Every structure is written in C-alpha cells, then in structure tokens.
Amino acid sequence: SQQGEEDPQALSIQEGENATMNCSYKTSINNLQWYRQNSGRGLVHLILIRSNEREKHSGRLRVTLDTSKKSSSLLITASRAADTASYFCATDYPGANSKLTFGKGITLSVRP
Amino acid sequence: DGGITQSPKYLFRKEGQNVTLSCEQNLNHDAMYWYRQDPGQGLRLIYYSQIVNDFQKGDIAEGYSVSREKKESFPLTVTSAQKNPTAFYLCASSILRPWGYGYTFGSGTRLTVV
Numbered sequence A: 001s002q003q004g005e006e007d008p009q010a011l012s013i014q015e016g017e018n019a020t021m022n023c024s025y026k027t028s029i030n031n032l033q034w035y036r037q038n039s040g041r042g043l044v045h046l047i048l049i050r051s052n053e054r055e056k057h058s059g060r061l062r063v064t065l066d067t068s069k070k071s072s073s074l075l076i077t078a079s080r081a082a083d084t085a086s087y088f089c090a091t092d093y094p095g096a097n098s099k100l101t102f103g104k105g106i107t108l109s110v111r112p
Numbered sequence B: 001d002g003g004i005t006q007s008p009k010y011l012f013r014k015e016g017q018n019v020t021l022s023c024e025q026n027l028n029h030d031a032m033y034w035y036r037q038d039p040g041q042g043l044r045l046i047y048y049s050q051i052v053n054d055f056q057k058g059d060i061a062e063g064y065s066v067s068r069e070k071k072e073s074f075p076l077t078v079t080s081a082q083k084n085p086t087a088f089y090l091c092a093s094s095i096l097r098p099w100g101y102g103y104t105f106g107s108g109t110r111l112t113v114v
Helices: none
Strands: A003-008 A010-014 A019-024 A031-037 A044-049 A056-057 A060-067 A071-074 A083-093 A100-102 A107-110 B003-007 B008-013 B019-025 B031-037 B043-051 B053-056 B064-066 B076-078 B087-094 B109-113
Touching: A003 A083, A010 A019, A019 A100, A019 A107, A031 A060, A031 A071, A031 B043, A044 A060, A044 A071, A056 B031, A071 A083, A100 A107, A107 B008, B003 B087, B019 B109
Parallel strands: A010 A107, B008 B109
Antiparallel strands: A003 A019, A019 A071, A031 A044, A031 A083, A056 A060, A060 A071, A083 A100, A083 A107, B003 B019, B019 B076, B031 B043, B031 B087, B043 B053, B064 B076, B087 B109
C-alpha cells in the first residue's frame, strides 16, 4: 500500500502548547497535503506542500517536507481547544491520476 | 456560497436493499470522488470521476456503483452485494488543471445497516 502513516496516532496537549504531527510515505510524491476533520464532519483542506518545497506557513500552521526521508511534519503553534480534531496527511503520487492517498489520521486533543 | 452537499446525513439500510447517497457540487470542479471511512482505517477510495459519463474504480469498488450524468452530481449506490456497508461515506471534488489545490469535502453520510 502507498498509504502514508501518521505519527503519533493520538496526541493530547494543553491549550497554548505547540502540537507536532508527523507523516511518512513510501514513494516519490508530487505534493503532500494536510486535512483536518472535526468529529462526524467532512475533511477540511489545511495546507499543501509541493515536492520542491521544504517549508510552508499558513497562520498558525507550519508544514515541512523532507523528500530524502519521505516525511512531513505539521506544527500547530499556540494551540486552542478548537484545534481538537483528527488530522490526516494525503499524498499525490506521480501517475496517481489526481487521486489522493490518505493516512489513518492523528487524533489531537487540546485541553482548555 | 459554493460548496459540496451530501444527503442524507444519516441513512439506514435493511439487509438486501440498495441505497443511493447523493453528492452535488456547485464549484464547477471537474473531478469527484467517493471515500469510505471506518474507525481507525482512514479514508479508502471507492470510485472517482474526472469527466461526465466516465468514472474509474478505486481501491474498494466491489458492491458499489456510481454514475456521472452531470458535472455537478456524482451519486453513489450501495448495493446488496456490499457485505459490510456500515460506515461514514465522504464525497469530495477538485479541479484538475492546474493541479494541486486540494479537495473540497462534503459533510458526509453515515450509513447503518439495520
């Protein structure tokens, strides 16, 4: 399977702390994307990083990509209770014909 | 507001019944996708379509069927051949060119076999 793997599976932090989530994948990619899912809802696209980029920022989100290690990390700074959700990485592989492959997700709990 | 609408939010199916899940988008996106989500397994691709009147099987297409008669609509039928249909179903759409702008998801349909 080309499915990406997130790490850790679950993360619990205090409000105001930073949350770091990791994603590893197996083969070369065109881009890697991060999504958030609140309980019982659809996924929301957060950020996309292309294979020729190393770091990208969007508000309190920072994503890094290391293609030599086939891994990415998502950092949420100054977390809030509203950040409590599941986070998924998704990879776009060459030849995948626009299909994304999703990991199993990370459950983030931010305690007030 | 542009978006993607799934209905119904909850659906109950009796054994041996076919049921159809609706997915409509007004984003003018070319591609549409159906995913199944089970606890602890992430999202698995059922079917996808990049153009009207054409669609492709994903990783778990058995027991499902789709149609794409209009650009805006991509309904999914869960047939009686699907042995374990209880799951959360998510529809998504995306542009194809230029590529790399992510998917827009609907809010999902939770299907339960009773």
